Amino acid sequence: MRPVTLCVNGSEQVLVLADDTPLLFILRNDFGLNGPKYGCGLGECGACTVLVDGVAARACCLPVGLVEGREITTLEGLGTAENPHPVQAAFIAEEGAQCGYCLNGMIMTVAALLARDSQPSDNAITEALRYNLCRCGAHVEILRAAKRAVQMTAQR
Amino acid sequence: MTEKRSTADYLAAGSQLVVVRDKANATGADDVEIFVIVSADGRVTAFNGHVDLGTGIGTALGQIVAEELDVAFPRVTVVLGDTERTPNQGPTIASETIQVSAKPLARAAATARAVLLARAAERLDIAAGDLTVTDGVVTAGARTVTYGELIGQERIVLRIDMAAPLKPVSEYRVVGQKAARVDLPAKATGGLVYVHDVRVPDMLHGRVVRPPYAGVDVGDFVGTSLIDVDQSSIADLPGIVAVVVIGDFIGIVAEREEQAARAAERLRVTWKPIPHLRDLTDIPTALRENPSTPRELVHRGDVEVTRAGVAQPMDRTYVWPYHLHGSIGPSCSVADCQPDRLTLWSGTQNPHMLRADLAKLMAMPEARIEIIRLQAAGCYGRNCADDVGGDAALLSRAVGRPVRVQLTREQETAWEPKGTAQLMEVRGGLDATGDVASYDFSVRYPSNGAPLLASLLTGVVPPVPMVFTMGDRTAIPPYSYGALRATAHDMAPIVRASWLRGVSSMPNSFAHESWIDEAAAAAGVDPIAYRLRYLEDPRAVDLVRAMADRVDWVPHTAPGTLGGEGDILRGRGFAYAVYVHGQFPGVPAAWSAWVADVEVNTATGDVALTKITVGQDSGLMINPAGVQHQIHGNVIQSISRVLKEEVTFNQIAVETKEWGGYPMITFPEIPPIDVLMMDKPEEPPLGVGESASVPSAAAIANAIYDATGVRFRELPFTPERVLAGLQAAGVAQAKPPAALAAPAKPAKPRGFWAGLGIGLAGLVGIGTLALPIRSAIAPISGIDPTLYSASTIAKGKTLAALGDCAVCHTAEGGQPMAGGLGLETPFGTVFSTNLTPDVKTGIGAWSFDAFRRAMREGIGRDGRHLYPVFPYDHFTKTTDADLEAIYAYLMAQTPVGSATSANKLAFPMNMRPLMAGWNALYLKTGAFQPDTARSEIWNRGAYLVEGLGHCSSCHTPRNALGAELASQRYAGGVAEGWEAPALSTLSRAPIPWSEGELFTYLRTGFSPLHGPAAGPMAPVIHELQALPDEDLRAMAHYLASDLPPVTPEAEKAAIATADARNATALLPSAGPGGRIFQGACAVCHAPTAPPLFGVKPNLAFNSNLHSDRPDNLIRTILRGVPKPAIADLGSMPAFGPVLSDSQIADLVRFLRRQYAPGRPEWADLDKTISRLRETSTHISQ
């Protein structure tokens, strides 16, 4: 256990932790964030996705020691219900979820995609989401939302 | 936090109109269930006992209430499924919410409206019939009055009037219109509190440890198999509050979640041997042998007689595998158990049933238990949501504080009550004219309600077989066959199983709709025309005809009409079904029909869906957008089940524990989906939550038949199954298995000191002849480190890093350099010594001379010989100046008192003087001598690599006495059980190492053309970070100096080959190991996968896959890379706890074939995997 400085959604906190603690637990339990979800703990489903220095990361199997001093952004850090990020707004408008448990991962993955390629092809969107699982079968609406997010980003 | 208002709280409030119903066994006037509250401030609250399973029923129910009350939809809030405040309407199953439980709600709203209108009529003095209402404002001419004004300060309580008039459909304004989902803004921004997000004050974290009989809940070993829980195995972990053991129930409570998780992984538990399960690799036999009771559902005509006389007998068997509910979020619950009261925050599908179960488990009256229902991950039936509630309640009771229990992915997957396997058998036949003469259908469905797991594990509920009669859904085909019988063979579950979307109806319809397709083909009639012969229900006929129009169905009487090209054959299949749900005979939900368009690859067996057209008659659609969403969801989930999904078992338990072993459909596989919604607003609304799943399997099977002429009667339609079927039917050429070289004999491990025993006798001889015991060097009383300049100390620090001093001389979790790390050798354990300047226990008493002698000759200050696990045969090459810098650095550290543990070596290795013999043979003392014929950079590299860097001590094989083989330098060796790959021309790297890549690797821990440092190399790279670029460049230069140059062309060609291998690794036809790769590994290892934090090691370049031994690969899979050399590389999770030996063997075999195709298969994989697993720590179930 040692003091670890974490910067989450722009605010900094020092926590005394074991280096190998998965970042996901810290975000949920110490920062009180609901966005990133526990789905598998193995990097397989994407439910826990956050951004680390703007790149997608699977927080469930990311030891906190590796992200010390880096900029961590969660779903909450993108936008709010009143002032959503374009990707969030697109998912709301297209109803890109059923139960919504996978939604965090979908939104964060699309946000990460748009951050590196603001005009991805349809194929690039599908490939970017290939490793995000959804049991409810909301894929059609999720893809529509992702495409709307591309348009909204272009219009900004 | 979630508000906790009870029915009484709601009733007590003033300024509102409440519509209630007396409870079933009401004890007084206030013992009621609330349906609707209209508040004077204009808000409306509606209550429903069902829960929102992610299907959007909250939105639809709100629309119904808004409609009947004549208020705007946004005014309505719907409260679902808490025991304290919603009506008990049974479990949320069988698509009943809209069809059944919405009815009283609509009447309640109508009751309220009627009373409010009567009041308005009185107030405005006008007949109620002349009033109009818009959004709660009642208007008569120019005069208006609001609902709020009509309620005023009063507290009005009404009983539901089930005769209150409902609006005619023609007047609907809200129902039938698209309503935006009310939950999404919060869900998309992290604002919604799922059950996983509940946090209550003083809350602790719990994890459970489950027994080895994963997923089995019947048999007298259930609840009685625990032998011992060794609490000392977690005694060193911080934060543990309690370990709770009751029967076979084990739970751990800790202050923090990661502490509970770590403890659950580590806790050592001993279980009795578990009896074998029925063999579930053969589902038909397992289900036929499972005891059952026949229940005749229908018998028209006499099937025995007609069957005897058929012209064309058609007996067929259809097989359905075990499926997962597969919620994306493993179940979670928070319990607060106080002596007189239990509060449970739960994602249950059945709050009222769960309360009864908990009452039994906790021996507490139901009235003292409150269940607060929150949203969870979509479950589509009974998953572990209830089970985890029992777990949380037990743990909270044990510690007297609220406890949150989160099941792991493995636990949810292995223990969830599965969607059961099912066996459908038809004895039937056609008469001479091709008509169906006889259809005798039977079904076996081994499933029940899955009793609460905690009750079974603690022995509160006996683990005895129980039978649920749920196999009868749509067991009667929708066709008017001449003679017809349907029989359900009711049976208890074999493994935990319970309802899953399309309960028994989906498999039954797979059989009905496949069989009629087979019959049509046998009769030489178009499949749709043939169905219409027997379909009497006019709405079904409408739907089938509308679908035929929608897809421009071309009638045909034989397969193959759609042709194809090359290996691809195209086909189109039809299926129709009505989902009959509820207790037999049940009620029909929405009618559904499918047309599936497929392309079958006859070379690989891959079935690609090119389009799904689905039609549905749902009656009145409350929220058509919601219905469409449901249809899409059903289509996608069901094609995933049909094409890909199957739970696997080992001899005693469920094997499937994660998504690699249970692949679900991914985005690139989603076909275009065209939805046809029949417009029937005048018909009552029907459940839409499951219907569109039901025809899926048969539609796809029929399409594959249409493409290939081959009939598949068992799910899932994996490429292996389809290819085997095509080959058996002669449609595809059976290919000889790819020519693979014979399995390689695994090379003997050439480990450090391995085989040392063979040479021992000789060594004893030499030892006795050689140098005598050496003299001690006088102790000093410590030195003043300020004697050394800061720059010397800094230099020493860098050199110590190069020498990896801290890697061996730091114990797990111990003080740096204080020693105590046990180094395993074939002869026992050598413990590293304390290198801090503590006079008593460290090297504080060592003069520089003593230190230099140790480094040069392997002799301790006291004259004792050191073991050559300490690489003094390399360190001897270090210059005096560098040795002194290291000495200065070590002496400048803070002293740590830490005595070195005694080595645990067997005779004669415990005799240190023998090392004198070893030294006489193999030690060439003396500092490095530069080769003047070589460049300066080469010499610098050689000095670093051969001296302090001691690279060859791992990368060179050793002889029987554990000394490096001079003749095979850098031919590869072993370090801590890992293979240290060859660095010479014997390297197996697919692209030979170049100086540039070596530098990149040493500098960053990762070479894109080779891979990351892992295993014992990770800490080495970590230490090397202290060295300047020039030194690492020199090392790379020296190491590459004997390697052939890599030409850009060769590199390009190798990259092209790698790309091709990576591309085919993602194909569906990659087989079971390939699917594990796709689901578990590819996200980080496929170069085409989107960037993620950390590197993407390209397996096509990885020399471990080309090695003679699979050890490094298997070790990495088992244990992952928890601690990378450098943070930027990212980490890899351990897959040992979640993949079985046979799954890992499949994966490893796949990786070898895929990425090292020229290399022979590894032999004895199973043995190697279990051996390497043994050496890892406790693996939780």
Ligand code: FES
């Ligand atoms: S929870 Fe992190 S990927 Fe599944």
Ligand code: FES
């Ligand atoms: S919406 Fe439920 S898992 Fe995707």
